Every structure is written in structure tokens, then in C-alpha cells.
Amino acid sequence: MDLFLAILIILVLLVVAFKGVKILRPYEKGVVERLGKYNRTVESGLVIVFPFVETIRKVDLREQVVDVPPQEVITKDNTVVVVDCVIFYEVVDPFNAVYNVVNFYQAITKLAQTNLRNIIGDLELDQTLTSREQINSQLREVLDLATDKWGTRVVRVEIQKIEPPKDIVEAMSKQMKAERMKRAAILEAEGYKQSEIKKAEGDKQAAILEAQGKAEAIKAVADADKYQEIAIAEGEAKAILTVYGAIHEGNPTNDLLAIKYMEALQKVADGKATKIFLPLETSGVLGSIAGISELFKEKDKEDKEIQPMKVKVKTDI
Template sequence: MGTGAIVGLGMLGLVVIVLLFTLQRMINIVQQGQVGVVQRLGEYRRTHDPGLVVVAPFVDTLQKVDMRETPRPGDRQDVITKDNVVVTVNATIFTQIVDAKQALFSVADFDIAIDALARTALRSVIGTMTLDESLSERERINTDVQQQMEVVTDKWGIRISRIEIMEIAPPPQILQALALQKQADQEKRAKILESEGIQQSAINVADGDAQAFVRTAEGNKQAAILEAEGARQAAIFEAEGRALAIETVYSAIKKAHPDPTLVAILQLDALSKFADSENTKIVVPFESAALLGAAQALKGVLDAVPGGD
């Protein structure tokens, strides 16, 4: 093989290499979840969706941009709270590019810019909160930091999906003081619950005693009512019995057609029964004295007759 043939083969190989390199520069594949941004001589030309993209070799350049949501773990940083306590904060920021052109051409390096913006927003938000607020209100921190960042990132074509505060760590001496305070609060709460339990128990006992007293009083009242009712019924029965006895005696006497002498004897008998009682004084009308004397004499005669009882 002569020298000319060797040179020809070399040139052919060089042409093949150039063609392959050119084809590689011309034909590109944009994956799902990406877009391709084409620049021609450094100037933006167009944006391609996923798929096969053909560009002019040596003139056009294709830059692939990931459009998926991306977590960005932040670095730990020291932040001063409103009450001048230094806390260590660490947060993860979830971002998503919504406009590839803006993300590439509105800021020099959006990754570095987002990290710096997140650090600034965290310092700004936590600086307006006390230590207790920063430890207990993480959702508020997430929301406020996201709102502050979105004011800037919207201009970059980047959306802040969410922010997760991973850590807020006070100094060791503050942690120890917080632990002691928590223990004191728990003991205080336990004492309050104990006193409330004792108070409730006393209230329950008092209520029980009051109910028992009321029931006892009601029982005594009912017993007194029943006793009075019984006495009233007994008095009624006794009065009715006396009335019936008087009526019976009166009817018997009336049927016998008594004369004045018999009436006088009955009066004398009644007076004698009153006279049997001690400290009893009987006043007899003067006009009845003669009649009573005669009746007394007649009663004596009748008593002397056998069978006169």
C-alpha cells in the first residue's frame, strides 16, 4: 500500500470521526421530567419538551434542566432569637423549577442563590420570635420563611413547594433550664390535679351529707304528718264515739219519760263524780239547791231498798 493510500485512509477516518462528533452534537435526547433549553451563539432560542431534539452543530448548545421537585438540605446555622438566645437551625427546602428560561437567565446560579436566600429568611423570621415561640411554632416558621422566599424566587421561575424545619437546638445550658422548667410545670400540674381531686371529693361528700340530711328531714316530716293524721283520726273517732254514747243515753232517757226527780238524781250523780277530783270546786245555783236536796234524800231511800243498784 502506497503512501497516498495511507493518507487517504487517514483522511477518511478523520472525516468519520468529525461526522460522528457532529451527529452527537446535533442529536440529543431530553428525558422525562426535563426540558431542553437551546442557545444559539449564547442567545436563548427555544425550550424543548422531553424527547428527541436536533440542534445546529457548533452553533447551538442544549442545556437540560430538571423540572422535578428537588429537596435541598440546608446547612446548620446559628440564629439569634428575639430574646437574644442563640439557637442552631437546620431546614430542608423543597423547590421546583416552573420556568426554565427564567431559572437559567434571571440568576447566575439558582442553586447557590436559593441556599443563600433560605439562610437569610430563616434568620429574619426566627429573629422576630422568642425562644419559646420558635420551639413551639414550627409551622409558623415554615409558612413565614416560604412566603419571604417566594417573593424573590417567583422572579426566578422557581416555586418553593414547602419548607421543613429539621432542627432548632438551643445551647446546652438553655436545654437544661428548659428541662427543669418542664419538670416544675409537671409537678405544679400534678399538685393542681391533686387539689382539684381533693376539692371534688369534699364536694361529693358534702353533697352526699346534704342529700342524706334532706332525706332524713323528709322522713321525719312524713312521720310527723302520719302521726298527726293518726292523732286527728283518733280524736275524730273518740268524739264520734262520745257523741254516739250521748245520743244513745239521751234516747234511752227520752224514751223512759223521766220526771224532774230522776233528772235531779242524774245531775247529783254527775256532780258527785266531779267532787271526787282534788281541787275541784262546784258552784250549784240556789234555785236548784232544794231540788238537789230532795233528790239526795230520794237517792238515799232508793239505795237502801234491796236491788236498788
């Protein structure tokens, strides 16, 4: 009997300890109710409550995720798109989270779907597809304001998918393909243009260099010819001066000049030409030639006179 009583007492103590001693994790807080009425909020750690009188409801303070199911939404330009999102939230007030909302998951899901329709309904399809950050920001502000009395804070909202109808997707695909082909054609034309420009510039530069080379070559040849002509002219000038000086130093007579003139005429008449043009100033030279002929006549006469004398002398001997 005593053993049975002892065992019973031990069992009662174990039940009391199990009901009265609670352990809260670091990420939890507890709302204690005494006889169905809110009593206090306890922190994490070892918590002792009165069994069968007080009860504790644990509240998780970690960030949690709500996956909003996909739904069809009509945009401003009457296009139906399928949109879904995820919501990240955390509990900041355990009392409000326990007593101000019955099913937080369902409440925030419906609230997100309703506000998502309102936000996307004010946007056209192109804006909807390119304005995810704007949609996320607006939806987070609306949800955070609405869930403030529920003791929670919406950390962020992310749009997972915005799916237009198939015909719209095909049209967008064709448009994108046409745009890419257009860009490719523009790039190809631009490349061809640049290539032709570079080629023309190369031809131009080559022509310029070739012209410069030819000009320098012509200039070099002209300089060489000029130097040659100058050298020849200087040589001839020196020769003429030398001859002129020699002639004046020798004090030539008209007879000598006439003989030289005759020699020059012989060279002139030695060619194949049928006509010979003589200088205008030939009267003096011709006079000299006449004088020379007279000299030759006188010389011939003297020779004839001298010859009989030589014969006569030989006879006498």
C-alpha cells in the same frame, strides 16, 4: 481499502448521530447554543442539533430540595439557637436558570441562611419556638422574590429544627414540669372539691328525704289519732244522746236521780284519794237525798206498825 473507508464512514455517521440527535425526558427542557450564543429553548422529546456547531444544556423542571446546613442564630432576647431548614423549589424559566446564576444550590443556601438570621433576630425565644409557620411563610416570600430572576420558584420552606442551648432546655424542662405539677394539683383539688360537693349534696338530699319521711310518718300518726279521737268522740256523743233520750223518755223522778247520784259517789269514793271534791250544784241533789231518807224513815215506821198486827193475828188464831 474500500472496506476500511466504509467502516470509517459508518463511524462518522454514528458520531454525527450521537452528537446531533438528543432525547429530552418529559420533565426536561433544553437550552440550545450555537457557537456559544443562545439560539433557542426546546421542549421534551427528540431534538436534532448541528454537531460541533450547536450544543444543548438540559434543565430539570422537577421540584428539587435544598438542605440548608444548621447555623447559630441570635434571637431578639440574645439567646443563641441552632436552626436549619429545607427549601423546595422548581425551575420555571430554563433561560434564566442557566444564564442568571452560576451555582444555584450555593446561592439559595446562602440567601436562606442570611434571611433566616434576619427573621429570627426579630423574634424572642418563645416566639421562635412557637412561630414556625410564620418563619416558614416569611422566608418563602423573601426567597421566592429573590430567586425570581434566576428562573425558579420557591414552593415552600420548612424549618427542621430549632435547638436552644442546653441550659435553656433544662430551664424549660423544669418550667414545664412545674406547670404540669401545678395543673395536676389544680385538677386534684378540683376533683376533691367536686367530690365534697357531691357528698354534701347527697347528705343534704338524704337528710331532706329522711325529714320528709318523718314528717309524713308524724302526719300519718296524727291523722290516725285524729280519726281515733273523732271516732271516740262521735261514739261518746251518740251514747250520751242515746242515754239522754232514754232518760227523757223514761221521765225519771228526783228519787231515781238521787239514787244514781249516790251510786256515782260510791264509785268516786272507792279510790285511794283522801279528799273528794263535789260539784257546786249539789243542793238539789242533797234535798232529794233528804227526801229519800224521810221516805225510808216513814217506811220503817209503817213496818213497825204492821209487825204487831201480824203478831196479834197469829195469837188469835
